[in-house]
Amino acid sequence: MLQITTPMHGAVLTHQNGRPEPDALTITVRGTARLLDAVQVNGVPAAREGTTFAAEVKLTRRTSDITATTSGIHGTESHTVRVIRDRDTTQRYGFFIDDNVFFLHDIWTNRYPSIFDCFYLDKLRGLHRTYGTRFVLNVFFRNDHDQTPTPFTIAQFPDTYRTEWADNADWLRLSFHAYSEFPNRPYQYAAPAKLASDYDAVKTEIVRFASEHAFCPPSVVHWAMITPGCFKVLRERGMRVFEGGFMMPQSGAKSPQGGDWVMDIGYSVDPERSEYLRHHYRLYDVAHDVMFLHGDVCCNRIPKHVILERLEAKAANPYFNQFVSIASHEQYSFPFYSNYIPDHFERMETAVRWCTEHGYQPGFHHDAFPDGAD
Template sequence: MPRAVSLVSLADTVSEKSYRFSIDDNIRFFRDLALSRPASIFDNAYMALLYRLHERYETRFQLNVYYESERFTLAQMPDVYRSEWLANAGWLRLSFHARADRPADPYQSAGYAQVRGDCEAVHAELRRFAGEALMSGFTTLHFVTATREGCRALADCGYRGLIALCRTYDGAPRLSYYLDAEATQFLDQNGLARDPETGMIFVRNDLVLNALPAEEIRPRLDARLSSGRRADFLEVMIHEQYFYPDYSRCLPDFAARMETAILWLRENGYRSVFLDEIL
């Protein structure tokens, strides 16, 4: 029987209202940059969107990255943009997400060696073409699952914390990583918590922008404030692939969804941060 997980709340460590915006499944824009070799990374339409939102709203973005997709790996990403990445390290972060989009749920039962190997492969390339200043101590694993050993591998690669889902499906909580139902409920109430046994910090995700109708974004965020759960820090995210017109589930309002959430956060007094700054 799996041993129970006892978390300690970190909610009181947040001294002011803040939010983080992360984007999962990033790989395609790297391939596009590698193939087209524009003068600037911000000549890429996806990166140009992030730059506009940063310039307009001072939003910082963390991009969680795959190592490979079909016919492309990060090893093919040129380092000619390294100085530009470093010049924008004040508002951009890059981190490990998974080796690839498939198989689904790749780390649900993966051991230490697999997780560390995949993570180090991504890290080596990110450091090569972008630089250490872009690296983060927090990330989201693909499908938000991992064993204790997998999480230990992430810790040994420099990660201090992980983003978790605390949704309920058919009356049962959606469990993330090695957290049990009781720990998941505790995290849902507190938003930020730490496992003293492993040292890992867990951060509740509050909104996945591609997972609900656009008109529900503001009401869902309003509901978060009135739910009684701790909401001094909010974590909002979206997935890269929904940006592209040739993706089967493309969201033509991808940019508008991001802007809707950012505007709500600003209107309600939230400041954009990286988690390394507050935890």
């Protein structure tokens, strides 16, 4: 019956979640235990009220184990959770754009003197110059919308712009997304070797034509669905933050691996942790050394006034508002696309303007991972 209920196993805690001190963070640990059992939390006697208990614990390290123990007529019992303390108090936002390949095809087709002669990159550069925004563009290897007999792939993209990519890598990075847009959910049940092969193929080409400095590990893969067996593949390649929606499956279908429910666009994470992420935004996966991050705004999915509503709601959460995650998808910027959104760039600007006006610093999504040695 003994259980620590707060904080959750894998919780990422900041100065907002307790009483900060120069070299520590004091938090209140809560849980449940048998009515008559004595409870200690990290050696501190806990206050009891009915079947609940509470005790203050001082966290002095980046990673801390919190252990509750009981003793009573049934013997002894213990429950341990591990939490991460994020010492950084800076408020940041990150912006990635998925499904990128149209702009690379456009530059290759037109042989522009500069990559910024492509309207898409020019618009992003304008947002960077005005707001300091940093972008990660998650790239497909192949353009599935190219109807020619041999569809464009990034293996055709020239390396003549390497200097320009490198010169702008402080704010513009390229990353892996998938081999191609279709089929949907390409890695939901893929073998680790398939994901590794596609990742390495995309990275090899990006490094070839844009430089190592212009590449960064992604914070999302196409459709944000993989099984835990693939976590190691991505973690070994530098991916630490796994951003997603963690939402109920639209089909209502269960995972074919068994009877356990998994949440959609959320890396097969279970419903309990997905529900936690909806309200707390970050959660460390102890077993795989990665962090799940709940997305805040996807600009192609909602109009400008809803973008503002979502961001205001995030800011109103006094305990978990340190990092804002903004996303969108490339294709909605291109007039030839069937679902083109004429005000797509205005939506993106609405999001980054709000972040700037509310004191959030531009960064990359890996900034959401708590760094620092123990």
